[in-house]
Amino acid sequence: KAQEMDLSYRSTISIYKTILEQFNPALENLVYLGNNYLRAFHALSKAAEIYFKAIEKIGEQALQSSTSHKLGEILMQMSDTQRLLTSDLEVVAQTFHVDLLQHMEKNTKMDVQFISVSKQYELEYRRRATNLDKCMAELWRMERARDKNVREMKENVMRLRSEMQAFVSESQREAELEEKRRYRFLAEKHQILYNTLLQFYSRARGMIQTKAPQWKEQLEASRNPSNSHAQGLLAGSHSQGYPSGRLTPTHLEMVRTAVPNPPPPPVAASSHQSGLVTSAGSGSKVSAGGLAGMCGAGHVFPSELTSILFCGGLLRRMTYTDVGVCPRPFLS
Amino acid sequence: KAQEMDLSYRSTISIYKTILEQFNPALENLVYLGNNYLRAFHALSKAAEIYFKAIEKIGEQALQSSTSHKLGEILMQMSDTQRLLTSDLEVVAQTFHVDLLQHMEKNTKMDVQFISVSKQYELEYRRRATNLDKCMAELWRMERARDKNVREMKENVMRLRSEMQAFVSESQREAELEEKRRYRFLAEKHQILYNTLLQFYSRARGMIQTKAPQWKEQLEASRNPSNSHAQGLLAGSHSQGYPSGRLTPTHLEMVRTAVPNPPPPPVAASSHQSGLVTSAGSGSKVSAGGLAGMCGAGHVFPSELTSILFCGGLLRRMTYTDVGVCPRPFLS
Incomplete structure (x- = not known):
């Protein structure tokens, strides 16, 4: 005890x-x-x-x-x-x-x-x-x-x-x-x-x-740009000049969304080029070439190169042709 | 245009x-x-x-x-x-x-x-x-x-x-x-x-x-201490000496839980004191007093004061009597 x-x-x-x-x-x-x-x-x-x-x-x-x-x-x-x-x-x-x-x-x-x-x-x-x-x-x-x-x-x-x-x-x-x-x-x-x-x-x-x-x-x-202001503008008075089947924003968006890494530049560039040819029409392109001298400033006419660069806006160029060098920012 | x-x-x-x-x-x-x-x-x-x-x-x-x-x-x-x-x-x-x-x-x-x-x-x-x-x-x-x-x-x-x-x-x-x-x-x-x-x-x-x-x-x-080991101990061989109606842990817990600020010290102390008196029995307390001289160390017998201090464990004292001066920690 x-x-x-x-x-x-x-x-x-x-x-x-x-x-x-x-x-x-x-x-x-x-x-x-x-x-x-x-x-x-x-x-x-x-x-x-x-x-x-x-x-x-x-x-x-x-x-x-x-x-x-x-x-x-x-x-x-x-x-x-x-x-x-x-x-x-x-x-x-x-x-x-x-x-x-x-x-x-x-x-x-x-x-x-x-x-x-x-x-x-x-x-x-x-x-x-x-x-x-x-x-x-x-x-x-x-x-x-x-x-x-x-x-x-x-x-x-x-x-x-x-x-x-x-x-x-x-x-x-x-x-x-x-x-x-x-x-x-x-x-x-x-x-x-x-x-x-x-x-x-x-x-x-x-x-x-x-x-x-x-x-x-x-x-x-x-x-979906069909709701957006931009599409509204494009569908309005400024949409002429680009074949709609080729360059509608919807198509563009689809390409951007579906193909984060677009096909190699040469193909994309040439398809773009042909887009321009269709757009301006081969006839008018020839006549523009013919008039180059008459305007006294042939070098300021869109060359095929700059046409590719600027066709469909400045930035698309980067998306398609320069993508290998500079990947496109803000793609998601 | x-x-x-x-x-x-x-x-x-x-x-x-x-x-x-x-x-x-x-x-x-x-x-x-x-x-x-x-x-x-x-x-x-x-x-x-x-x-x-x-x-x-x-x-x-x-x-x-x-x-x-x-x-x-x-x-x-x-x-x-x-x-x-x-x-x-x-x-x-x-x-x-x-x-x-x-x-x-x-x-x-x-x-x-x-x-x-x-x-x-x-x-x-x-x-x-x-x-x-x-x-x-x-x-x-x-x-x-x-x-x-x-x-x-x-x-x-x-x-x-x-x-x-x-x-x-x-x-x-x-x-x-x-x-x-x-x-x-x-x-x-x-x-x-x-x-x-x-x-x-x-x-x-x-x-x-x-x-x-x-x-x-x-x-x-x-x-709820009824499940706890401590209660098990208390219910065992060591529980004698304290009237269970007065000082069971359950009662204690209830007081602590229900009264965060206990009643003023004098009342609490005296109730404690009476608890001790009941516990030891007034008769034995008197006889202990009578024997004080015979043991040659009367001062070491529990005085009423120290009885209050130690009755029911050291710490309870603080809960009841010192609470005005030193509030009790870990009360919740």
Whole structure:
């Protein structure tokens, strides 16, 4: 029974030691790491804000353009959505700061008294043990002297022993509860963090789930030039001069979309060339050649080379002929 | 018609100017900001990893304790969940890096050729305009001279004008498409980012939704000491000496849970004291007092004060009597 009490005593002291020498420093460290975490979070938040502010500005620019207006709206919406997400995430950070870090910090500061608690327990245990020993020695002396108070002393020793046992086991239970309370505190606080995160993830998911299909649809619509301002223009007064079967934007878009790596330049160039020949008509090309001298500036007439270069706009050239050298940007 | 052509020309030049002087620098800036964003993200990721590594270590410590074992498991699971979330979030960062920033950077570099495209368009426009002017002057001269080739020249001028109109409007359309392609590129890339985020949020939400109720349940169970090891001990051989109606852990827990700010110290202390009196019995207390002198160490017997201090364990004292001075840590 004395051995059991000793085990309880050692276990209690060891729990106090763990709390003092491991848990509390670990918690202090956690507060420090948590503040780093928070700082990193705010830095990210700031970086996200600046990044999406830049997206927003580009979106505003696109709003100025008649043909890219819709894309400007999408970019603005994307920036807005990110702003909402970031401010929602700030709530998580706030929870982390106020409900976790500040509580943790307060508790580590309050827990300095634990040193004295542990010391007091040790002292009280020794005091009781000494007292019990003394009374037992006294009892032994009284028994030898056949003292009339021996019965009372026996009761006294039994009471002291039972009280000490209760004290030791109750103290152990208390120490265990204290330890458990600390771990539970940590787990419960992080449970709160996870709940806040869950709310954030749910809201964020809902937000993007609403927006994403709209964006996808609008972006796909913007790929189809039949809805666009440009196509409207082309279908109007300026569309003459190019055989529509060959160079309609739809056809162009299809080629661009379907063939990221177009066929080798010579073929593409010659097909382009023949497109021009058809366009201007071989007859008029010949007559233009015949008139070159008469205009006094034969070199300014479109040569076959520059015709290829500029037929169908400046940029198409790059798409078809220069693609090997300079891959086309912004193809997607 | 010449006015219309001039408008088209100005619009085309203005679009090229916008792409060159606004869009491309904005995109370059966006790549820079995006890299900052990514750096901040990785810093956060690292901070989260370190923080939850520390939680994990505390959890491992709790696993060593028989009474806090379950809480250790919860803390470990919380750390594991965070690790999964972080590695999932790394996928989002990877998408951002590979699918957005790298593409954007590549495109800004490829887009330096745009200066020459814009210049070439200007030159070609002027060349065509000059050529048309020359031929019109020549036609006027021929008409005055009643030249036999006047009809051929008229056709030539008409062809040149129609070609120039087509060139101008097609170039404008091309410029608009280029502009649109750039904005769409940006929007589509961020659409991809949002899709990746959506996947992350959905997974994260699902993950926490599975875990959170389990944690909540287990944490609530850990509040009820009837399941705990400590209660098992107390119900065993060491539970004598304290009237169970007064000081059972359940009662204690109830007081702690229900009364974060306990009643003022004097009342609590006296109720505690009476608890002790009941526990030891007034009779034995008196007899202990009577024997004080006989043990030769009356001061080591529990005085009423120290009885209050140590009755029910060292720590309860702080809960009840010192709460005004030192608020109790880890109460939740």
